[in-house]
Amino acid sequence: MDSTLLGDEALDAIALLREAPERTCVLSDFDGTLAPIVDDPASSVPLPGAMEVLHRLARRFTSVAVVSGRPAAFLAAALGVGSGASRLGAYGLYGAERVGPDGEVVIDPETEEWAASVTAAADELRDVVPPGVVIERKRTAATVHWRSAPEHELVALDLARGAADRHGLELRTGRMSAELVPAHAMDKGAVVHMLASEARAACFLGDDAGDVPAFRALAELSRTAGTKVVRVAVASRESPPALLGEADVVLDGPKAALAFLERLAAEP
Ligand SMILES: [Mg+2]
The missing domain is CATH 3.40.50.1000 (HAD superfamily/HAD-like)
Incomplete structure (x- = not known):
């Protein structure tokens, strides 16, 4: 340490915080x-x-x-949630998915109804984003990353906003990224x-x-x-x-x- x-x-x-851990x-x-933040979100550890x-x-x-904002299953695999080591919990997609100590993924049914809209938006974006801009697909969210192509930030953001509007999704911005999530998502x-x-x-x-x-x-x-x-x-x-x-x-x-x-x- x-x-x-x-x-x-x-x-x-x-x-x-140590006064009363229980x-x-x-x-x-x-x-x-x-x-640490890495260029390719899939390789983050x-x-x-x-x-x-x-x-x-x-x-x-x-x-x-x-x-x-990651899928709960990704968090569970990265951190050994549900491995029996402890009662560590993982909440993915801002709380729309959860992995409990038993390792089972529980999905919020209201969010699940948006999966088709998110898929349609992500597919559209994949076809039009400039080279180097990555679309990360999750079950009920899609993230547009421009860390590898920062010169395309404005274009990527504009395309993401357009796709979100067309499919009734909400756009949340993050570090060199923007995420399309269901409206009123957790x-x-x-x-x-x-x-x-x-x-x-x-x-x-x-x-x-x-x-x-x-x-x-x-x-x-x-x-x-x-x-x-x-x-x-x-x-x-x-x-x-x-x-x-x-x-x-x-x-x-x-x-x-x-x-x-x-x-x-x-x-x-
Ligand atoms: Mg973060």
Whole structure:
């Protein structure tokens, strides 16, 4: 563990979260938070040690889960969710899919109704996006990535917006990407609210615009239920201002996020 990556604010937050693990939720994003961002989203892997520390946390804290825009099955495979190692949970597609400790994927039926629209939009986009722009297909979402062709950002965004409009989908922007999701799809805030509403304390670690709703759900729990909350921004040159502005703790990249979790999981 590299504690030099953690400042006083991070250490204070960890102390707060360690006061009562049996009533504390530890929730985190995946890409850009536990896994360094890579050009090809299919080849993304968590930092070495990230999976192990999540399982260690899940054996002590009341609820530990990864909440991501990725498919839940991808998260489960990347992090060993459902392997029997712990009760670590995975929430995919912003909560529309979930993998429990038994490894079974549960899909929100309302979201499932949008699968055909998403397929049609993704197929259309595949035919028209400029070279280097990648369409990542998920069951009920499709992501347009321009990390490998940043010069095509405006064109890609425009095409994504057009396809979303034509198929009644919502467009969510992220780090060098935009995602088409069902209208009124769940966001990470809904997942945080569901998991943390009974907790004494809760934290969420995230790096992107899609994590801001999670921060806001924590802020609301703090206001309405007195929950002790820690919003951790995992910063990069691409950090959206809202994420940094609403964070209690700002960490420098996934390695610092891993150090934060390792310190949190350390034996008393
Ligand atoms: Mg992320």
